[in-house]
Amino acid sequence: MSRHILTLNAGSSSVKFALFPGAGSGDALQRAMWVGQADGLGPGLAARLLIRDAENKTLLDTTLDGDAASHQGALAALLAWRADHAGDVQIAAVGHRVVHGGMHFTAPVRIDAQVIESLAALEPLAPLHQPHNLAGVRAAMQAFAGVPQVACFDTAFHASQPDVNRRFALPRALHDEGVRRYGFHGLSYESIVAQLGAVDARLATGRLIVAHLGNGASMCAIEGGRSVATTMSFSPLDGLTMGTRCGQLDAAVVLYLQRARGMTPDEVERLLFRESGLLGLSGVSSDMRALEASTSHAAVEAVDHFVEQIVQQMGRLAAALRGVDGIVFTGGIGENAAALRDRVLAACAWMGVQPATAANQKGATRLTTADSAVAAWVIRTDEEAVIARHARQVLDTAA
Numbered sequence: 001m002s003r004h005i006l007t008l009n010a011g012s013s014s015v016k017f018a019l020f021p022g023a024g025s026g027d028a029l030q031r032a033m034w035v036g037q038a039d040g041l042g043p044g045l046a047a048r049l050l051i052r053d054a055e056n057k058t059l060l061d062t063t064l065d066g067d068a069a070s071h072q073g074a075l076a077a078l079l080a081w082r083a084d085h086a087g088d089v090q091i092a093a094v095g096h097r098v099v100h101g102g103m104h105f106t107a108p109v110r111i112d113a114q115v116i117e118s119l120a121a122l123e124p125l126a127p128l129h130q131p132h133n134l135a136g137v138r139a140a141m142q143a144f145a146g147v148p149q150v151a152c153f154d155t156a157f158h159a160s161q162p163d164v165n166r167r168f169a170l171p172r173a174l175h176d177e178g179v180r181r182y183g184f185h186g187l188s189y190e191s192i193v194a195q196l197g198a199v200d201a202r203l204a205t206g207r208l209i210v211a212h213l214g215n216g217a218s219m220c221a222i223e224g225g226r227s228v229a230t231t232m233s234f235s236p237l238d239g240l241t242m243g244t245r246c247g248q249l250d251a252a253v254v255l256y257l258q259r260a261r262g263m264t265p266d267e268v269e270r271l272l273f274r275e276s277g278l279l280g281l282s283g284v285s286s287d288m289r290a291l292e293a294s295t296s297h298a299a300v301e302a303v304d305h306f307v308e309q310i311v312q313q314m315g316r317l318a319a320a321l322r323g324v325d326g327i328v329f330t331g332g333i334g335e336n337a338a339a340l341r342d343r344v345l346a347a348c349a350w351m352g353v354q355p356a357t358a359a360n361q362k363g364a365t366r367l368t369t370a371d372s373a374v375a376a377w378v379i380r381t382d383e384e385a386v387i388a389r390h391a392r393q394v395l396d397t398a399a
Contacts, residue, residue, distance in 0.1 A: 003092040004033070006082070007387040008075075008140060010097065010132035013215045013243065013286075014039040015074045017082075018384040022092045022392070029194050029385035036081070038064060038074035045287070049077055059085070071132045072139075079143050093148045094140045095391030097187055097383060099129035099236060101153030103178045108156070108390040110398065111137060111149040119151070125235045126184075128216075128245075128273055148398075150391040157186025160226040165320065168234075181233035183220070185212045185331075187383040192328055193225045194386070195379055199365070203375065206325035209317045211310060211344075212381065213334035215243035215286060219310070221317035229320035231313050237272060241302075241309050243286035246276035248309075278302045288333045288340070307340060311347040318351060327353070327376040329367075335380055341367060345376055 003022040009015070018032040036051035047069035051060040060081060067073045096111070100122040109115060116134060123130040141149055158181075166181045168174075189210055196204040208222045217240040220230040231239030231248075241247040249272070257263045257271070279286040281302035284294050288306075291299045318324040327348070329341055338361050345355040345367060352373030360367045360378075367376040 003090050005093050005095060005388045005391050006091050006140070006144075007095045007384045007391070008097070008136040009383055009387065010071060010075070010129070010136045013042050013045060015041065015071055015078060015132070015136070016384060017078050018388070019082075019089070020385070020388040029191070029382060029389060032384060032388075034059065035384065036060075036078055038078065040064075041069060041071055041074055047074065049074065049081075051081065072135060075136055075139055079139065083143075091144050091147050093150055093391045093395050094144060095150045095152055095387040096133060096137050096140070097154065097387055098133045098137075098151045099154045099184060100126040100182065101151075101155040102182075103180075105151070105153050106156050106159040108150055108152045108394050110394055111141075111151050115151065127269060129236060148391075148395060150387075150394045152187060152387045152390045154184045154186045155182040157190050158183030158220075158227040158230055161228060161230075165229045179234065181230075182235075183218075183227065183230035184232045184236045185216070185218045185220070185230075186227070187386045188212045188330060188381040189220050189222065189227065191382045191386045192330055192379055193222065195382075196225075199377060199379060200326060200375060203326040203328075207321040207323055208326050208328065209314060209321070209324055210328045210330060211314075211334055212331040213240075213310070213329065213337075213340075214331035216245070217242045217247075217306075217331065217333070219313050219317055221320045223321055229317055231317075240313060241281070241306050242277045244274050244277045244279045246272050246280070278306060281305055288337055292337070292339065303340070307343050307347070310344050314344070314348055314351065324351060324374055326374060329376070329378045330381040335378055338363070341376075341378065348374070 005020045005022055007018045014037060016037045018035040020030055020032050031054060034051060034053045038049045040047040047064035049062050049064055052058055064074055068077055098119060102122050120134055137149055170179060192210050205224050209219060210222060211219045216236060218230060218232045221228040237245050239247050254268055257268050278291060282291055282299040284296055284299045285291060291303050341360055342357055345353050353376060354369045354372035356367060356369050365377055367378060
């Protein structure tokens, strides 16, 4: 019977899973035997479950309705499909993406009851993610009794940032208690760093800005493979405009909403996390594909706002790096929205970017000319492979 590693990755509107060989070599990212994703989870979205094998052959493609269109329902469907198609596969470990690790979890860790309790205490800081992450952990612990469960944290990659980039200008005691910039999407950034050597060896040791653009969106300044600064901070709410999250916001707006508008903390949370961003700006959808297809003035304005926020953050992160050698687009929008990438790169000409527009539109991985001072690429992120690698390392350490 063959032993494998299962990964579960619950995002704000999706649940992904993958099956990897149990054996691996060093820090190399392995290829999954099969991968699955349920996306479009949430009100007003079209939920779909898609599973493919290593040769990209579709094994299952179905819509999810009713209770199955929720995170819990989609996870149940994924586990049920796996049980029916497992063959002689034995799960040696389950690796989980956990968005917020707080101050104390800065490396992957084997999960026990105390770890779950500590991570549950962080749910108010990542209400769109942490509850789903932990629901996946609990479901996997029930489905695979006695199998090691490993938590891999989106915040861990950013633990290398200099202290000056992690502090808010608040009393120091608050920082010491955990009120600080953490940063997120770290597993995605780690995946890009791991792939750089095969794509552009110069950038592997250079100054890089990675734009992880999806329903959740952030950007990260990376030098020599280590995080220097990023757009998200205390929670996954800050930074770029996102699908339903407002991004950067004057904190006084929250005070105004509570004092002048009489909103409760729960109402403010719902507004900022679930009713704002592209959805709030457009009144149409949180899905970039729907917005780009729409002729609504508000939808056009929402896309313009998203692009402008990316361009402005490019300048901020380039300053944090004291210069920039390359840009990478990743995530669902970053990998697929060629027209949006064109707009961003054109606006970054002042940085030395020379876009290769035709190549971008044709789906090339390099988006700039050969003599561009700043190289731009599109690279598919593979968070699942990073999770599998970490789970394997935790197992090896415990052996």
